[in-house]
Amino acid sequence: MRDRLIFAGQLLFTLVVAAFLIVPAVLSMVAGVTENYFRGVRSGLTLQWVMQVWELYADTIARSFAVALITLGVTLIVGIPAAYALHLRGGRLSRAIEEIITLPLAVPGLAIALALLLTYGGFSDFRRSSLFIVAGHVVFTLPFMVRSVMAVFALVDVRTLDESASSLGASPWRRFRDVIVPNAIPGILAGSLMVVTLSLGEFNLTWMLHTPLTKTLPVGLADSYASMRLEVASAYTLVFFIMIIPLLVAMQVFADRASHQGARR
Amino acid sequence: MAPRPPAGALLPMTHKVFVRLCLLPLALVALAFFLLPMVRLVITGATGDLGLSAYAAILTEPRYRATLINTVVLAAATTAATLAISIFSGLFLQRHRFPGRAVLVAMLTFPLAFPGVVVGFMIILLAGRQGLLGDITLPLIGEKVVFAYSIEGLFLGYLYFSIPRVILTIMAAVEKLDPALEEAARALGAGPWAIHRDVILPALEPAIVASGAIVFATAMGAFGTAFTLATNIDVLPMLIYTEFTLSANIAMAAALSVGLGLVAWAILALARQFAGTTVAAAG
Numbered sequence: 418m419r420d421r422l423i424f425a426g427q428l429l430f431t432l433v434v435a436a437f438l439i440v441p442a443v444l445s446m447v448a449g450v451t452e453n454y455f456r457g458v459r460s461g462l463t464l465q466w467v468m469q470v471w472e473l474y475a476d477t478i479a480r481s482f483a484v485a486l487i488t489l490g491v492t493l494i495v496g497i498p499a500a501y502a503l504h505l506r507g508g509r510l511s512r513a514i515e516e517i518i519t520l521p522l523a524v525p526g527l528a529i530a531l532a533l534l535l536t537y538g539g540f541s542d543f544r545r546s547s548l549f550i551v552a553g554h555v556v557f558t559l560p561f562m563v564r565s566v567m568a569v570f571a572l573v574d575v576r577t578l579d580e581s582a583s584s585l586g587a588s589p590w591r592r593f594r595d596v597i598v599p600n601a602i603p604g605i606l607a608g609s610l611m612v613v614t615l616s617l618g619e620f621n622l623t624w625m626l627h628t629p630l631t632k633t634l635p636v637g638l639a640d641s642y643a644s645m646r647l648e649v650a651s652a653y654t655l656v657f658f659i660m661i662i663p664l665l666v667a668m669q670v671f672a673d674r675a676s677h678q679g680a681r682r
Numbered sequence: 683m684a685p686r687p688p689a690g691a692l693l694p695m696t697h698k699v700f701v702r703l704c705l706l707p708l709a710l711v712a713l714a715f716f717l718l719p720m721v722r723l724v725i726t727g728a729t730g731d732l733g734l735s736a737y738a739a740i741l742t743e744p745r746y747r748a749t750l751i752n753t754v755v756l757a758a759a760t761t762a763a764t765l766a767i768s769i770f771s772g773l774f775l776q777r778h779r780f781p782g783r784a785v786l787v788a789m790l791t792f793p794l795a796f797p798g799v800v801v802g803f804m805i806i807l808l809a810g811r812q813g814l815l816g817d818i819t820l821p822l823i824g825e826k827v828v829f830a831y832s833i834e835g836l837f838l839g840y841l842y843f844s845i846p847r848v849i850l851t852i853m854a855a856v857e858k859l860d861p862a863l864e865e866a867a868r869a870l871g872a873g874p875w876a877i878h879r880d881v882i883l884p885a886l887e888p889a890i891v892a893s894g895a896i897v898f899a900t901a902m903g904a905f906g907t908a909f910t911l912a913t914n915i916d917v918l919p920m921l922i923y924t925e926f927t928l929s930a931n932i933a934m935a936a937a938l939s940v941g942l943g944l945v946a947w948a949i950l951a952l953a954r955q956f957a958g959t960t961v962a963a964a965g
Contacts, residue, residue: 427774434771435789438842441804442792444814448807455812495711498704505701514705518712523947524720525903527919528939531926532719535726535936552715559711589700618797620906621919625926635906639799642910647812654800661795669791 446658448651466652470641474653477637478660484547484633485616488554492612495555496562497605501597503563504570505579515567519560526621529556534625547631553622558615562608569604607671614664618657634660723936730933739934740941746921750941753918756833757901760840761894764848767841769890772852773882787853794846798839798906805830805839805911831912839907844900848893855889888957895953899946918942 449467452460499518503511521529533553543549578600582592598605620635627636634657641650728734740746775787793801809815809830816826829835859882867877883890905919914920918938926935 424778427770427778428780431771431774431786431790434767434845435786437808438793438845439789440814441807441842444807445803491711495707499708502701502704514708514712517717518708520947521716523899523950524943525905525919525939525946527903527905527922528723528943529716529719531922531936531939532723533715535932536719536722555711556716559708563708583697589697593700593704614795618795618800620797620799620909621904624905624909635797635799638797638803639906639910642799642803642806650803651807654803657800665792665795 442658445651445654448648449655450652451648454647454651466648467655469649470653470656473649474634474637474641477632477634478656480547480631481617481634484550484554485613487548487551488558488616489609489612491551491555492559492562493605493609496559496608497566497598497601498593500563500566500570500601500604501575501593504567504575515563518563521556522560526553526557526619527625529553530622530625533622545628545630550623550626550631550633553626554616554619557619557622558612561611561615562605565608565611566601566604569601573600575600603671603675607668607675610664610668610671614661614668617661617664724940726933727937727940728933730931730937732933736933736937737941740938746938749916749918749921752833752916753902756837756840756917757898760837760844760901761898763837763841764844764897765890765894768845768848768852768893769883769886772849773856775849776853776856790849791846793842794850796843798843798904798908799910800906801839801843802907802910804842805835805907809835809838831915833915833917835911836908836915836917839911840897840901840904843904843907844897848897851889851893852886855886859885891953892957895949899949902949903942903946 447458448454450462450464451458452463503515530553533549533556537549537552538544575597578596579592582596583589587595618635619633620639623633623636624639627633632640638650638653638657641653645653727736730736732739740750771790775783775790793804796804807813809828811826811828811830813828813830816828819825819827830838863881863885864877867881872880903919905923908915908917908920909923919942922935922938922942925931925938
């Protein structure tokens with residue numbers, strides 16, 4: 418009896434926490450398709466707010482995807498070889514490099530954005546283009562890619578693979594392309610999901626780096642929260658949820674599979 | 683660009699050279715877009731009207747100091763509350779299997795990828811002028827409870843943001859606990875309270891320290907939530923933003939950013955040191 422009471426108390430508490438997290442999200446999804454949020458769902462359901470968001474903010478959605486994909490491209494090109502080299506070399510220097518590139522996780526985005534503005538604010542073509550935002554996103558997401566790929570290298574015996582390929586006469590570049598990268602695929606995929614998800618939602622840096630012509634989705638969201646009616650802001654948030662949820666689910670599936678594999682090892 | 687072997691090279695590139703080439707893109711990116719800008723930021727902080735003493739002003743100037751204290755207190759409160767909630771629910775969820783558990787876990791981790799601005803909007807829907815809380819309290823006590831646009835709202839927002847992250851870490855740590863330890867303690871006659879205090883919490887300590895540090899550092903530097911809720915909440919990121927954009931006091935904004943970055947980095951480095959050695963000792 419006492420155990421059941423304790424169980425019920427704990428369950429109730431956890432349900433309250435879950436409600437705190439999920440209720441506002443559901444409210445916003447409902448508000449985004451409600452005729453008049455003040456009068457509630459009885460006022461009828463509509464897609465007019467979603468359409469309005471599309472008219473007002475379609476460019477921010479497209480730009481966010483473009484920025485995320487370019488960021489992904491750069492982090493792949495920079496991150497995979499770096500993870501390979503850092504893993505192979507080991508030692509104090511590699512750890513120092515790893516430490517430096519993971520610093521952007523500790524330093525607030527606002528500080529990094531300010532630093533980028535102070536350094537490149539004068540290069541007006543760069544400053545005005547979406548690539549300026551990409552630069553910030555790369556700094557912020559790169560550690561996730563490098564770590565995720567390095568985590569796979571720690572499980573696969575890269576050194577032996579590399580050496581046996583080498584004994585067959587493969588050049589370093591061919592070994593990297595045909596042996597190392599294929600073996601790192603799980604880490605590359607997990608890292609890519611992370612990079613794209615983070616880039617799509619990044620605000621702290623982007624708010625400082627954007628110009629009126631390079632607004633991304635989160636910048637547009639902040640804009641709509643400040644100046645649009647609640648229904649439009651909600652519809653816009655709904656669009657963001659729809660974009661981000663598949664990525665989240667994919668990440669979860671990945672994490673589950675990785676932990677199962679870990680258990681089997 | 684990915685490194686390629688030099689075209690037409692007669693000698694095969696040695697492996698050592700190739701590995702170094704692999705680091706080249708990283709070195710360039712880190713140097714150009716992180717290290718040099720950070721150096722520039724530190725220098726800019728010392729080149730305003732105040733000179734180097736701009737850094738001291740963070741602590742000596744009453745307005746900055748009050749904001750710093752405010753931010754630290756908020757971050758500490760967020761960390762304590764998040765940890766308490768997440769440990770309680772994390773332990774519960776990992777220990778019991780019941781119908782609907784997977785859905786509950788999914789609900790608790792759903793906001794994981796929400797940016798700070800969206801979290802701010804969630805708090806507005808909960809406790810803002812058209813919020814749920816106001817709708818519930820109006821018929822009950824005759825007035826609308828609205829606190830989204832204040833430091834309490836920000837606290838709620840940081841909780842919203844932090845709980846999913848920490849709960850996942852705690853659940854993973856609970857899963858790795860050795861059930862034999864708990865059974866041994868029970869066999870020796872320890873009550874549930876003593877088992878939690880002396881066996882379970884110490885075993886979870888590395889996870890608690892690590893995730894607590896992340897919550898603290900994030901709450902110190904988060905900007906999106908405060909920005910959405912109100913621009914006049916006295917926290918460090920908002921101060922930096924207003925110094926930079928409204929007052930055009932770029933040097934002070936830079937000095938404050940450097941201070942904020944140092945605090946956040948130090949907290950994380952300390953926690954890692956601590957959690958790392960504990961893990962090593964346990965292994």
